[in-house]
Amino acid sequence: MSDYRLWLAALPEPLAEADARxxxxxxxxxxxxxxxxxxxxxxxxxxxxxxxxSEHPRSGRSPAVRLFDWLFLRGTIDRYQAPMLDPRLRDELSALYRPRPDDLPSESVAAHELESFLAGHMSWCLLPEETPPLQ
Known part of the structure; x- marks a missing residue:
């Protein structure tokens, strides 16, 4: 069984639509x-x-998969983009990250850690990554 990992990549500048595509x-x-x-x-x-x-966005049975699905949807619907973190997206991501009764066990960071990262990167663009780049 494969494990998928989610890292948020916060970009200080928007991506051109061609690069997002x-x-x-x-x-x-x-x-x-x-x-x-x-x-x-x-x-x-x-x-x-x-x-x-899940086949339905925002319905995954893990906080991390719900965030990935929502960023994918926001990044590909209407136009290709790296979604910009604004108060609305921050609130959407925070709500999707809350545990749900039907969630299966999975590895997740504390909600306050995610919220702190988001607060520190307002107006940056977000992309989901499976691994961060090698440093």
Missing amino acids: VYWNLKDPTPALTEALAGAAYFYVGSWQEAHV
Whole structure:
């Protein structure tokens, strides 16, 4: 059984739509995308397995998978982008991160740690990453 890990990559500058399209379509990264991810601030959120996944966005059975799904949806609907962290997105992510009665056991950081990271990166753009870059 595979474990998936979620790191949030906070980018201080928005991505061009062409670079965001490459990112979300899992294509070979462009130089601008590689540079943006190398300069991002990273925060480990948690992990999940296939059993945690749902066909419906925001319905995953783990806080980390719900955040991943929501960022994917926000990054690909209407136009390709790295969603900008504003009060609305912060509140959406915080609400999705709250435990639910039907959640399966999974690794997750404390909610206050996530909220602190989000508060410190307002107006930055967020992308979900499986691993942070090698330092």
